[in-house]
Amino acid sequence: xxxxxxxxxNGKGKIAESVSxxxxxxxxxxxxxxxxxxxxxxxxxxxxxxxxxxxxxxMNSVLYHLHPVKVKRHAVKVSYTLCLGGVSxxxxxxxxxxxxxxMFVYRPTAANAYQDIQALQTQxxxxxxxxxxxxxxxxxxxFTVFLHMARVFYHGAYKPPREFNWVVGVILLVLTLMLxxxxxxxxxxxxxxxxxxxxxxxxxxxxxxxxxxxxxxxxSNEIGPNTLLRWYTLHVLMFPFILVIFLAIHFWRVRKxxxxxxxx
Amino acid sequence: MVDIPEHLLKRSKDAxxxxxxxxxxxxxxPEPEEAAGAAEASEADAPAAAESSGIPAHLLAxxxxxxxxxxxxxxxxxxxTKAATATKTPPAKAAPAAKPAAAGAGPARTQRLLxxxxxGSIQTTKKDPVxxxxxxxxxxxxxxxxxxxxxxxxxxxxxxxSAPLQDQANPNLTPNPSKAPWxxxxxxxxLTMFHPMVAGVTIPxxxxxxxxxxxxxxxxxATKPSERKFAIAIFTFFLIYWSVLVMFGVFFRxxxxxxxxxxxDGIFFDF
Numbered sequence: 343x344x345x346x347x348x349x350x351x352n353g354k355g356k357i358a359e360s361v362s363x364x365x366x367x368x369x370x371x372x373x374x375x376x377x378x379x380x381x382x383x384x385x386x387x388x389x390x391x392x393x394x395x396x397x398x399x400x401m402n403s404v405l406y407h408l409h410p411v412k413v414k415r416h417a418v419k420v421s422y423t424l425c426l427g428g429v430s431x432x433x434x435x436x437x438x439x440x441x442x443x444x445m446f447v448y449r450p451t452a453a454n455a456y457q458d459i460q461a462l463q464t465q466x467x468x469x470x471x472x473x474x475x476x477x478x479x480x481x482x483x484x485f486t487v488f489l490h491m492a493r494v495f496y497h498g499a500y501k502p503p504r505e506f507n508w509v510v511g512v513i514l515l516v517l518t519l520m521l522x523x524x525x526x527x528x529x530x531x532x533x534x535x536x537x538x539x540x541x542x543x544x545x546x547x548x549x550x551x552x553x554x555x556x557x558x559x560x561x562s563n564e565i566g567p568n569t570l571l572r573w574y575t576l577h578v579l580m581f582p583f584i585l586v587i588f589l590a591i592h593f594w595r596v597r598k599x600x601x602x603x604x605x606x
Numbered sequence: 607m608v609d610i611p612e613h614l615l616k617r618s619k620d621a622x623x624x625x626x627x628x629x630x631x632x633x634x635x636p637e638p639e640e641a642a643g644a645a646e647a648s649e650a651d652a653p654a655a656a657e658s659s660g661i662p663a664h665l666l667a668x669x670x671x672x673x674x675x676x677x678x679x680x681x682x683x684x685x686x687t688k689a690a691t692a693t694k695t696p697p698a699k700a701a702p703a704a705k706p707a708a709a710g711a712g713p714a715r716t717q718r719l720l721x722x723x724x725x726g727s728i729q730t731t732k733k734d735p736v737x738x739x740x741x742x743x744x745x746x747x748x749x750x751x752x753x754x755x756x757x758x759x760x761x762x763x764x765x766x767x768s769a770p771l772q773d774q775a776n777p778n779l780t781p782n783p784s785k786a787p788w789x790x791x792x793x794x795x796x797l798t799m800f801h802p803m804v805a806g807v808t809i810p811x812x813x814x815x816x817x818x819x820x821x822x823x824x825x826x827x828a829t830k831p832s833e834r835k836f837a838i839a840i841f842t843f844f845l846i847y848w849s850v851l852v853m854f855g856v857f858f859r860x861x862x863x864x865x866x867x868x869x870x871d872g873i874f875f876d877f
Contacts, residue, residue: 381611384742393740396740396742396743397740399742400740400741400742400746405741405746409741409745409746410741411740411741412738412739412740412741413738413739413741413745414736414737414738414739415737415738415739417745418739418744418745418748420748420752425748425749425752428749428752428753429752429753429756432752432753432756433756436757436760452775456774456775459771460771463768463771470768471764471765473769474763474764474765474767474768474769475760475761475764476769477769477877478760478763478764478767478769479760481788481877482756482760484789491817492841492845495820495841496831496838496841497829498828498829498830498834498837499829500820500821500824501821501824501827501829502821502827504821505821505822506821508820508821509818509821512814512817512818515817516814519789522787522789523787523789523790526787529771530774530775531770531771531772531773531774531775532772532773532774532775532776532779532781533770533771533772533781533876534775535775535776535777536780536781536784536785537784537785537786537787539784540784540785540786540790540794541786541787541790543802543806544793544797544802544805544806544807545806545807547801547802547803547806547807548803548806548807549803549807552807564777565777566777603829604829606829606830606831
């Protein structure tokens, strides 16, 4: 085919062309578009790849809160970090999103919880998939946080000036475990009930105030409806809230302590 | 071609215009000018002064031109004499030319010398150049790919394998065995060896405290693995020890939390 025709000969090609012209001139060049994307954004009209624009892309976006304009060359090697910290953070976001969807269906009462999970799996569109994503994502996050800690240890990345960020990291690890553990009870099936029973029985052996701590956590002497409501609140509100605060400190200290550690 | 933002172009144009205007009238500007006794300095001294004081010849020439233009006006500048005394002055003859006095020919402007600082005593910040790359695109593209891979992996995993959902919770029916979530199975394993207080409180407490204190215990500044063999050895030991405990709890514990062979009796574990 030497000439481009659209077959019906009524000039549709021209219309498509003018539509795309309007897109670039009126939309991409318009005030609304350029007010959304700051100078240097890759979405701006006429973005060109230059060292200056590469810097602007980060500097003029919200990403600048997370990343500097430049990082040490070894930091972008996948073999150095294995992306473990970033993946943990991403899993946290994914768990937040899927968790919000689960909250639309789930009621944290002994009478409803189990039935809601069943209804979610059998009657809600993609309900089973979202629940699976949340469950496996949670296990994976626990695992990646563990691995992230090991990676940091083997690189000696906790050494001055990064001592405190390691401490924040350990707090984040504990919070991750607490989030995973509180979430474990919520399906309110036999697995959940007895896994949590085994876990919380140990707390009772804390000397001096063990029973009191256990009572506060369970809302009663045994796991029951009070525990479910209590752990639900901890799981969807309190622990994520605390975790986000420590995450912010963690990321901020990475930057303040001179970026990523190394090279070895 | 890089497109330069409009406001930067305007700024540079303004600056250029200002610089051009100043260059037109060098005599009006507060250039180095004599403060007192200017007239005495003869023309012949100028080259000598330039040599001894290290002032460029063209500045001396300019100051001379200004001097011949309006000699006495400089006398009014009170601050200028102070500056002259504060500055290390070469021989008296050369002094007039050497003074970076502040007297302008126009409205009276005074400048004061606040301090004389030795060369080199000003703090210089020196940063060794580091090999760096731009976050965009190098790091961001990598992160994006990592996120896609994790998402894809989780999606496939979730489609193929469903989360467990056993019978409704029943406090009167204890399943055998009852196992903690996998991340606490190591602790449950410790329960078989120690008193519950030791296994459930003391050991995990010490463990978390030790983890928190790691950077303050390990005083060795080295980061190379070959120079911190002990730290790596002890951490690896605990890591493996913990993994073995968890694995043991997952695969080798059956009814009554007794030892089983997973290939013979099956796996008594649910995620």
